[in-house]
Amino acid sequence: MKPVAVTGLGVVSPFGAGVKAYWEGISGGVCAIRPITLIDTEGFRCRIAAEVPDGIAGSARRTRADRLALAAAREALDDAGVVRGERAEAALIVGAVGGGMLEAEAWYWRRARGVLEPMPRTLASSFPSAHADVIGSVLGLGGPRETVVTACSSGAVSLALAADLVADGVAPLAVAGGVDALTRICFMGFNALKLLDSAPCRPFDRDRRGMSIGEGAAFVVLEDAGRARAREARVYAELAGYGMTSDAFHVTSPHPDGEGMARAMRAALRQAGVTPASVGYANAHGTATPQNDRIEARAIRDVFGEGRLLVSSTKSMIGHTMAAAGTLEAVATVLALVNEVIPPTAQLETPDPEIPFDCVPRVAREAAVELAVSNSFGFGGQNVTLLFRRAA
Amino acid sequence: MAPRVVITGVGVIDGHTSGVVSQFLDQSEARRLSRVCQFTVAAARLALADASLDPQGGMALLIGTEFGDMVSTIAFVDGYLRRGPVGLSALLFPHTVMNTMAAATAIAVSAKDLSLTLNAPTVAGELAIARAFAAVRAGRIRACLAGGADEPPPFVVNILREAGAGADVRGEGAGFVVLESLDSARARGAGVLGEIVGAAWRALPARPHGIGRSAASRAIAAALADAGADSAEIGRVYTSANGDGPREAWERAILDRALAPHRPPKRSLSLPTGRHSGLAARTVATAASEAGDRLALVHSVARGGNQVAIVVAGPGSASRGRPTDEASSSAVQDPPRRPEERALA
Amino acid sequence: MEPKEVFDELKTILVTRLKFDPRRAVDLTLETTLPKDLEGSIGLDSLDFIELSIALEERFGIVMDDSADLAPHFMSFDTLSRYVASRTAGA
Numbered sequence: 001m002k003p004v005a006v007t008g009l010g011v012v013s014p015f016g017a018g019v020k021a022y023w024e025g026i027s028g029g030v031c032a033i034r035p036i037t038l039i040d041t042e043g044f045r046c047r048i049a050a051e052v053p054d055g056i057a058g059s060a061r062r063t064r065a066d067r068l069a070l071a072a073a074r075e076a077l078d079d080a081g082v083v084r085g086e087r088a089e090a091a092l093i094v095g096a097v098g099g100g101m102l103e104a105e106a107w108y109w110r111r112a113r114g115v116l117e118p119m120p121r122t123l124a125s126s127f128p129s130a131h132a133d134v135i136g137s138v139l140g141l142g143g144p145r146e147t148v149v150t151a152c153s154s155g156a157v158s159l160a161l162a163a164d165l166v167a168d169g170v171a172p173l174a175v176a177g178g179v180d181a182l183t184r185i186c187f188m189g190f191n192a193l194k195l196l197d198s199a200p201c202r203p204f205d206r207d208r209r210g211m212s213i214g215e216g217a218a219f220v221v222l223e224d225a226g227r228a229r230a231r232e233a234r235v236y237a238e239l240a241g242y243g244m245t246s247d248a249f250h251v252t253s254p255h256p257d258g259e260g261m262a263r264a265m266r267a268a269l270r271q272a273g274v275t276p277a278s279v280g281y282a283n284a285h286g287t288a289t290p291q292n293d294r295i296e297a298r299a300i301r302d303v304f305g306e307g308r309l310l311v312s313s314t315k316s317m318i319g320h321t322m323a324a325a326g327t328l329e330a331v332a333t334v335l336a337l338v339n340e341v342i343p344p345t346a347q348l349e350t351p352d353p354e355i356p357f358d359c360v361p362r363v364a365r366e367a368a369v370e371l372a373v374s375n376s377f378g379f380g381g382q383n384v385t386l387l388f389r390r391a392a
Numbered sequence: 393m394a395p396r397v398v399i400t401g402v403g404v405i406d407g408h409t410s411g412v413v414s415q416f417l418d419q420s421e422a423r424r425l426s427r428v429c430q431f432t433v434a435a436a437r438l439a440l441a442d443a444s445l446d447p448q449g450g451m452a453l454l455i456g457t458e459f460g461d462m463v464s465t466i467a468f469v470d471g472y473l474r475r476g477p478v479g480l481s482a483l484l485f486p487h488t489v490m491n492t493m494a495a496a497t498a499i500a501v502s503a504k505d506l507s508l509t510l511n512a513p514t515v516a517g518e519l520a521i522a523r524a525f526a527a528v529r530a531g532r533i534r535a536c537l538a539g540g541a542d543e544p545p546p547f548v549v550n551i552l553r554e555a556g557a558g559a560d561v562r563g564e565g566a567g568f569v570v571l572e573s574l575d576s577a578r579a580r581g582a583g584v585l586g587e588i589v590g591a592a593w594r595a596l597p598a599r600p601h602g603i604g605r606s607a608a609s610r611a612i613a614a615a616l617a618d619a620g621a622d623s624a625e626i627g628r629v630y631t632s633a634n635g636d637g638p639r640e641a642w643e644r645a646i647l648d649r650a651l652a653p654h655r656p657p658k659r660s661l662s663l664p665t666g667r668h669s670g671l672a673a674r675t676v677a678t679a680a681s682e683a684g685d686r687l688a689l690v691h692s693v694a695r696g697g698n699q700v701a702i703v704v705a706g707p708g709s710a711s712r713g714r715p716t717d718e719a720s721s722s723a724v725q726d727p728p729r730r731p732e733e734r735a736l737a
Numbered sequence: 738m739e740p741k742e743v744f745d746e747l748k749t750i751l752v753t754r755l756k757f758d759p760r761r762a763v764d765l766t767l768e769t770t771l772p773k774d775l776e777g778s779i780g781l782d783s784l785d786f787i788e789l790s791i792a793l794e795e796r797f798g799i800v801m802d803d804s805a806d807l808a809p810h811f812m813s814f815d816t817l818s819r820y821v822a823s824r825t826a827g828a
Contacts, residue, residue: 043476043477044477092595096511097489097490105469108469108473109473112470112473119551119554119555121555123551123555124551124552124555124556124557124600124601125600125601127458127459127460127511127513128490128511129458129511129512129513129696129698130600133600133601133696133697133698134600136595136696136697137597137598137599137600137696137697140597141595142594142595142596142597142610143594143595144592144593144594144595145593145594145595145697145698146510146512146519146523146593147510147511147512148508148509148510148511149460149489149490149491149509149510149511150491150494150507150508150509151489151491157508161508161523164526164527164530164532168526168530170526170592184469184472185465185468185469185485185488188472188477188480188485189468189480189485189488190485191477191480192477192480192481192482192485192787192791193482193485193784193787194787244506244507244508245504245505245506246453246494246498246503246504246505246506246507247498247504248498248499248501248502248503248504249499250499250782250783250784251424251486251492251495251496251499251784252486252783252784253782253783253784260504263504378491379486379489379491379495380486380489380491380492380494380495380498380507381495381498381499381507382491382494382495382507419758420780423755423756423757423758424756424784424785475795478791478794478795479795480791481754481788481791482784482787482788482791483754483755483756483784483785483788486784
């Protein structure tokens with residue numbers, strides 16, 4: 001693949017608005033998983049999540065998810081120094097799952113309890129595609145516009161799709177990312193599947209008992225590398241390759257051998273034209289379910305070999321932010337390359353002997369790494385690996 | 393040179409054909425699939441059978457959808473509202489994510505390559521086919537099922553209408569075309585139904601759920617440029633007209649301006665069945681079969697500004713050099729032109 | 738509750754929550770196995786077992802402890818009926 005430059009970053013995370021707050025949080029090993037305030041959790045075993053703190057800018061007439069997305073996309077464009085006139089050609093790819101469901105649920109819940117009230121305007125914005133139409137309209141993005149839904153890997157797929165458009169010359173630059181606000185459906189569903197830990201999740205720990213959910217938004221600006229050089233843009237990193245595969249195995253369980261995951265990682269390496277040994281860090285999907293972490297570790301080992309590679313899970317600090325996760329973790333990976341610091345896996349007390357990697361327990365590690373991968377896997381066996389190269 | 397992208401199969405299941413769904417599913421499979429997933433799997437198998445293609449793992453899947461499996465999502469929520477946490481169904485939960493049709497289909501037909509679900513109002517199927525075309529032509533995938541699926545709950549359709557997000561007439565169903573490179577089709581001796589020669593998708597200035605004020609657009613010109621074609625070559629236009637008056641008027645104005653001074657006849661296949669994301673596959677296949685020796689434009693535009701243009705050629709366009717007896721029949725037709733030749737024509 | 742009565746309830750759950758064809762439920766015997774990798778079973782996978790355990794919690798008011806290894810109880814209608822009967826007897 002023709003390498004594509006990452007020239008802008010924007011984040012709204014459980015650490016608040018902004019890339020700076022996000023990096024301080026994750027490089028500090030801070031866990032943002034706390035008791036849920038946005039929705040009623042009565043009667044559920046798990047009652048915690050990583051919520052975005054109060055104070056998100058934007059009109060209350062927009063859904064929470066739209067506000068998160070807009071703030072992050074705007075930060076990314078401003079960070080890249082992309083001015084209004086350049087935006088008309090920019091592509092916009094959004095990974096999303098829950099859409100504006102949080103507000104739609106609130107209305108539906110009251111309605112089910114007999115409270116009759118006028119239909120809120122936000123109901124028309126319940127679908128995932130709503131975010132792209134809001135961001136595109138407000139920020140004036142006139143290039144190709146797509147909303148991709150691949151469950152928990154949506155936020156990583158969006159970057160891959162945007163990279164295609166830039167590499168093919170369809171758009172000179174692209175804004176790509178993912179967003180999800182907490183929703184009742186997500187919270188209840190993972191509870192029903194018994195996949196949630198009642199305490200903050202502990203990826204790669206021997207005693208891990210499931211995931212924690214979270215919310216947030218992250219966007220990046222991807223740009224033709226030549227164009228970025230010509231306008232003397234700051235280049236954080238290059239998206240050098242990606243792999244997207246489908247397990248075609250089970251609706252909720254990954255293939256037990258991690259075959260589809262390994263295929264995605266190998267495809268990313270092949271596309272970037274690099275060897276497994278040249279990669280220094282893997283930002284894992286690392287959900288902290290017993291099954292995911294074991295199978296993912298097996299797939300990483302199959303591709304990269306045992307030991308050497310540093311592996312950590314950002315979800316230990318911000319939970320699983322659903323469609324935002326793939327982008328938030330891509331940003332974490334890029335910042336790890338830029339800052340030469342590997343964010344840790346928080347809450348990791350007792351390493352699982354079945355996971356043969358240094359999972360950077362609790363404290364960030366200084367390490368200058370040239371190449372890093374970010375893994376994202378979704379329900380339905382949707383595997384994505386993004387491979388980033390540190391800017392020259 | 394970039395590979396040419398041909399259509400080698402089509403399968404559509406909708407209101408008229410849903411009786412065939414059970415023929416394409418076994419009982420234990422059907423138990424776990426929601427209705428829209430059943431449609432989708434059946435349409436995928438129909439398209440693969442039409443293309444005589446066995447995925448053997450190396451198959452990509454691109455599904456456009458507007459509503460996902462909203463019917464199951466509502467059922468999941470209602471389970472809780474009626475009975476509390478024990479009323480939540482673990483089986484329904486995966487259906488609340490819009491990629492559920494893609495997941496079911498990937499498993500059913502063993503498609504292990506790229507799998508994408510694209511969500512957009514009223515243009516999702518066309519968007520998935522355009523994206524699939526671009527991926528095959530760039531050599532990223534060899535063959536794929538591209539199309540869409542929807543089962544819009546009347547309750548949700550009414551909400552959208554009341555919220556001013558469009559009064560479209562909705563249908564339900566699923567549909568796919570099989571797209572592959574001409575080389576791949578030739579190598580396995582597949583029949584060719586037509587060719588996609590160019591595609592582009594862009595966003596027009598419009599507020600969310602709104603109609604744009606301008607008829608200026610870029611996707612049609614970009615798709616024609618992609619095809620190396622001129623608007624004079626477009627013999628027919630297939631629109632996304634669907635009972636939403638303001639949107640239809642906008643689309644007409646966009647088409648008239650982009651194709652001026654030409655005014656090829658326009659029609660929409662949505663009108664008899666109601667629009668669903670799977671209809672894009674039928675539209676593209678119909679456009680190919682009716683293109684004759686000219687080109688057809690499949691166009692759609694959504695409230696909010698998403699616009700897709702796909703330029704389609706008939707089977708004659710791709711048939712030169714086909715290894716089977718069809719090669720002789722194509723000799724009596726106009727010699728097919730490659731895109732770059734078209735630009736000179 | 739007797740294992741035989743539990744078995745009848747399980748058949749109902751199979752139809753209402755696991756979406757089995759009612760005609761399929763008629764053929765079932767106590768010896769019929771559940772997990773899909775067993776020959777002649779009704780073909781339940783991991784997700785079906787979660788659904789089934791939620792349904793058991795709702796119908797019989799028991800709590801299925803997800804840290805305990807319940808797999809041996811979910812082998813056949815016989816093992817499951819006896820397990821549920823023993824749990825309800827203690828309640």
